[in-house]
Amino acid sequence: MRHVYIIGTGATPVGEHWDRSPASLAIEALTGALGTIPASRIGALYVASALSGSLHTQSQMAALIATAAGIPGVEAVTVEAGGASGGVALRQACLAVASGAVDLAMVVGVEKVTDVLDARREAALALATDVDWEAIHGVTLTALWALLMRRYMHEYGYTADDFAPFPVNAHANGVANPRAMYRFAITAEKVRNAPMVAEPLGLLDCSTAADGAAAVLIASEGLAHELCATPVRIAGSATATDTLALHSRPDPLWFPAAAHSATAALRTARLTHSDVQVFDVTDPHGIAAALALESSGFAERGTAVALAREGAITPKGRLPLATGGGCKARGDTVGANGVYQIVELVAQLRGQAGAAQVNSARVALAQCMGGIGATVATHILTLE
Structure with a gap:
């Protein structure tokens, strides 16, 4: 397995972004992580979002963000694991780069939770518990x-x-x-x-609970030292x-x-x-x-x-x-x-x-x- 490095990061401020869509937040973070690297070089995109389906009735966030980033057709996967979604998405990206499947992968975590009433948000967050034995009660x-x-x-x-x-x-x-x-x-x-x-x-x-998006660009060892002065190894x-x-x-x-x-x-x-x-x-x-x-x-x-x-x-x-x-x-x-x-x-x-x-x-x-x-x-x- 190859070594994997972080070569770029980006994030939006965390807060109540009433005037923003999840995709616009994600693109801001993704653009920050890319820096001067063209988006077309991304070999795979992993998007972490725990609540987009339950709060915004929007699935396939990865495909949506890939299109917004101008890279339709790229391999793009949405990851949901409650509050662990971001870490699990990064894990999948690491495996893809370490295995040699891709040389450059983007991980984006995005959540938009403040556009709904508190009761609906709490119900969505409770889906991370056992619904049959905990949340339903x-x-x-x-x-x-x-x-x-x-x-x-x-x-x-x-x-x-x-x-x-x-x-x-x-x-x-x-x-x-x-x-x-x-x-x-x-x-x-x-x-x-x-x-x-x-x-x-x-x-x-x-x-x-608040709105925000963060992104991490990871690369293989050779590409990392070519594109970044201070890569951080995972x-x-x-x-x-x-x-x-x-x-x-x-x-x-x-x-x-x-x-x-x-x-x-x-x-x-x-x-x-x-x-x-x-x-x-x-x-x-x-x-x-x-x-x-x-x-x-x-x-x-x-x-x-x-x-x-x-x-x-x-x-x-x-x-x-x-x-x-x-x-x-x-x-x-x-x-x-x-x-x-x-x-x-x-x-x-x-x-x-x-x-x-x-x-x-x-x-x-x-x-x-x-x-x-x-x-x-x-x-x-x-x-x-």
Whole structure:
């Protein structure tokens, strides 16, 4: 298998883009990732979108975007895996380039969620749960995360206040991200006093679903060094799955898909946990980030919240997390989250992350999650 490199990235600001279509957002990101490279050189296009069919009654987004990009006829595939869609799309593109099927592949994550009423959007997001046993009874993703947070607090003796460092860190980092939806700092006191959404989750520990598109151009080794001065290698790539329904799992506070994909990606990259210097995981709430870090092997069970409280997740800590603001401050673009993660981590490895830059970062981990850990994609990026 050939080595695979990222040679271009692009992204729109995250927000409420009332006047934009999903295709126009996608083309803006795609054009940014291409730079001066003609679109006609793209050998395959992978489009991640979790909600386009349910919210916009539009399937075949890949064909739509290929046409809008002026490359009709190109091999184009739409990928849906809930919040893991972006990571799974990147995984497919990596396999295509590594196998030699194509030399240049484009991955676009796009989501447009703000043009509908809240009830319809929540119903669409709930499709990432088990519809027959969870969503049909009115259970939302936020409610499930709240149940896990309550269980975690019971098991390990934490209070809701102990989770505040996660959103506080995300917002502090989001200030430096020009594409973030919420570019302002918050305090632990504000998190504590925020209105309750699904107890014990308060408003400031809950992300906002938003519109946006991000794109990554990947290439074979020879082409990467020809077209880019600072290519970033995708050294490891893996996906894994778990049971869809949370109640079917023997241990709800452990995500096997996160564990399996992280282990496989690190093994492929020939790296260990201690080699990773900067992280981005699916973090719509602090509990989600804590469980992702623990299940992936970067914190002992029950310790991630304590580590966050001690400052480990800040850019100067040993587990720098959400340096672009994460789902909380950047905004939760659902199926596009996994591609936004890559865009932000590439900036980190190139030393272009501004005030949230992690010193001398050369190895990064991106992990995106569909539903409550039912699908997880993990990628290891390295600067060579």
